[in-house]
Amino acid sequence: MSGSSLTDDGSFMTRVVTIDGPAGAGKSTVARRLADRLGWRFLDTGALYRVVTLAALRRGVDLTSEAALGELVATLTVSLPPGGVFLDGQDVTQAIRTVEVTRSSRFVADSPSVRRRLNNWQRAFAADHDIVTEGRDQGTLVFPDAFRKYYLTASAEERARRRLAEYQARGESVSFEAVLRDHQERDARDAARALAPMKPADDATIIETTGSTIDQVVARLAEDIQRHLEQSSWGVEGARRLTS
Ligand code: DC
Numbered sequence: 418m419s420g421s422s423l424t425d426d427g428s429f430m431t432r433v434v435t436i437d438g439p440a441g442a443g444k445s446t447v448a449r450r451l452a453d454r455l456g457w458r459f460l461d462t463g464a465l466y467r468v469v470t471l472a473a474l475r476r477g478v479d480l481t482s483e484a485a486l487g488e489l490v491a492t493l494t495v496s497l498p499p500g501g502v503f504l505d506g507q508d509v510t511q512a513i514r515t516v517e518v519t520r521s522s523r524f525v526a527d528s529p530s531v532r533r534r535l536n537n538w539q540r541a542f543a544a545d546h547d548i549v550t551e552g553r554d555q556g557t558l559v560f561p562d563a564f565r566k567y568y569l570t571a572s573a574e575e576r577a578r579r580r581l582a583e584y585q586a587r588g589e590s591v592s593f594e595a596v597l598r599d600h601q602e603r604d605a606r607d608a609a610r611a612l613a614p615m616k617p618a619d620d621a622t623i624i625e626t627t628g629s630t631i632d633q634v635v636a637r638l639a640e641d642i643q644r645h646l647e648q649s650s651w652g653v654e655g656a657r658r659l660t661s
Pocket of ligand 1: 440462463607
């Protein structure tokens with residue numbers, strides 16, 4: 418349990434940095450790069466919702482049935498080795514990124530039983546590792562006591578441009594207008610839903626990334642984390658790693 422800290426009651430605590438925000442804000446890339454820099458694990462919670470969605474589509478599960486989604490999620494074996502996503506032993510790293518999975522994921526994200534199970538899974542992941550995690554509800558609901566919390570935003574147009582480039586790199590043909598419309602609909606739904614709405618935690622730092630490169634955003638967060646590591650009871654070990 419290297420890098421973890423012994424608490425007053427003798428238990429170990431791992432460190433969690435949360436990065437929440439809307440689709441296309443750069444959360445995944447930034448979180449992955451930060452985790453690499455810190456030597457911590459990266460947790461992509463969107464990938465978990467996508468895996469459940471993919472499984473539902475493949476098995477013909479009714480996405481509108483809460484009972485069916487609850488049963489489905491209880492049967493899945495998901496693993497997240499660094500850089501990959503496996504469903505029941507099969508590599509689905511690319512398969513979960515299609516436009517179809519993205520569009521259908523909202524049903525799964527709205528399901529209380531799916532959210533409950535995935536929240537438990539996310540907390541279990543953090544029990545073993547120091548992590549940088551990204552999603553919509555990480556700072557608000559899943560890790561309210563996180564070490565540092567960030568909320569990444571960017572203009573709707575910039576986010577759509579970034580996501581379009583990802584689709585194109587994978588050979589999927591979709592228009593800029595369609596991605597922009599999808600994002601606007603998804604953002605509105607994610608922010609308005611009663612269950613785990615997408616919003617910054619009260620103690621999150623808002624990071625506006627329009628016009629910034631990924632390198633600039635990572636550097637800004639790394640500097641902020643370094644400052645807080647140095648000031649905190651976690652000691653300087655993590656901070657040293659960031660600057661090395
Ligand atoms: O970030 P993403 O596009 O990979 O997210 C996929 C879906 O999962 C999307 O519908 C939002 C949802 N999601 C969520 O509800 N809560 C999270 N913590 C992460 C993702």
